[in-house]
Amino acid sequence: MPMAIRIHRTGGPEVLTYEEVSVAAPMAGEALIRHTAIGLNFIDTYFRSGLYPAPNGLPFIPGNEGAGVVVAVGEGVSHVAPGDRVAYVGPLGAYAQERLVPADRLVKLPNAIDDRTAAGMMLKGMTARYLLRRTFRVGPETTLLFHAAAGGVGLIAGQWAAHLGATVIGTVGSDDKADLARAHGYTHVINYNRENFSARVKEITDGKGCDVVYDSVGRDTYPGSLDCLKPLGLWVSFGQSSGPIADFNLGLLAQKGSLFATRPTLFSYIAARSDLEATAQDLFDVVAGGVVSIGINQEYALADAATAHADLEGRRTTGTTVLLPG
Known part of the structure; x- marks a missing residue:
């Protein structure tokens, strides 16, 4: 058997x-x-x-x-x-x-x-595909933030987004993972154990923020991810590796620039x-x-x-x- x-x-x-x-x-x-x-x-x-x-x-x-x-x-x-x-x-x-x-x-x-x-x-590759090509259509004018850049989806998404011409920012938890992310398409890499990722994103983007944030981390990156977005930007919450977000405040989307938010899953897209x-x-x-x-x-x-x-x-x-x- x-x-x-x-x-x-x-x-x-x-x-x-x-x-x-x-x-x-x-x-x-x-x-x-x-x-x-x-x-x-x-x-x-x-x-x-x-x-x-x-x-x-x-x-x-x-x-x-x-x-x-x-x-x-x-x-x-x-x-x-x-x-x-x-x-x-x-x-x-x-x-x-x-x-x-x-x-x-x-x-x-x-x-x-x-x-x-x-x-x-x-699973990881098709997730990267729907995130970059359907949830938000990434192109040369796009500036994006991808949390867990050295993870399975992150390494695929970094390469793919770079190929599409985007400015790709990633967060990681160690210097070794930062090196790995840079080798896989990330223009800028932030070690969240040493830097405030929201403040660093503002510096990188000259205060403008990102068009889209891809967030599979959950509790540890909320609501900081919202502070990384430009007005009318999109927060894509597609996982919760650090734990679920206990109390999502819809009003924050208005306060932080009429933001959009979505919680997609691959299975809906295929x-x-x-x-x-x-x-x-x-x-x-x-x-x-x-x-x-x-x-x-x-x-x-x-x-x-x-x-x-x-x-x-x-x-x-x-x-x-x-x-x-x-």
């Missing part, structure tokens, strides 16, 4: 258990895949801790992203076939050697993209099959074309997922991390 990580109770990394699971034959509209690599993302810790409730309750297998080979398909599935190399961002269940996936969530991998790169980039395909194709193009480099900076065995979670939450990781199912 295949092995998987299951969560029987929510909590810290210690609740991740490695055990045998049974996997049924695919039903209509499903595909059975054998993972070759699995992506690790901060959202995985939200489900593990209980901050985000698992849709089908306990126990559950975490993980939203993976790459592998199609083993079998159910009735009505025609766009993938056994033997195809595929990747996906989809429903929970990725922390497993084998799993069933709704076939309409699978995209075929081009030869130029290897499995580990695909597993580590689908709900339609056509949007999924377009988003994935844009990502494949920039990676295969050398515009965006995906650095797999950490690899862990699937059985060691608890260690991977502890390192991720302890901010001991940079860029992209994958779990290898063995």
Whole structure:
């Protein structure tokens, strides 16, 4: 029987258990895949801790992203076939050697993209794509701030935004991470442990502020992120790695310049099959074309997922991390 990580109770990394699971034959509209690599993302810790409730309750297998080979398909599935190399961002269940996936969530991998790169980039890369090309359309006139610039989404977004001609400002927590961000497209990098990021952004922009702030940190960067925006600027809150914002004051948007705010998720932007395909194709193009480099900076065995979670939450990781199912 295949092995998987299951969560029987929510909590810290210690609740991740490695055990045998049974996997049924695919039903209509499903595909059975054998993972070759699995992506690790901060959202995985939200489900593990209980901050985000698992849709089908306990126990559950975490993980939203993976790459592998199609083993079998159910009735009505025609766009993938056994033997195809595929990747996906989809429903929970990725922390497993084998799993069933709704076939309409699978995209075929081009030869130029290897499995580990695909597993580590689908969620982060497609997140960067919708943030930069749809939530706010970044171009040469754009000045933006991206928090957690040395994180998985941040490193992809920095390269992509620089390619689009933007002035790209990032925040990090150490000098090593600052160097990493600069090597991935960031024009200016702020170490928030040594500088007030809001004041520094004002200096960098000659008091004008940014057009858009991308904020996956949450509690620790609010409301400072709003002070980084020019009037009518957009605050994009797409995560909460430091904890949720306990009391969002809508009135601050008026006080700080008639600002806009949004709380987007990738799954809304790729709900339609056509949007999924377009988003994935844009990502494949920039990676295969050398515009965006995906650095797999950490690899862990699937059985060691608890260690991977502890390192991720302890901010001991940079860029992209994958779990290898063995």
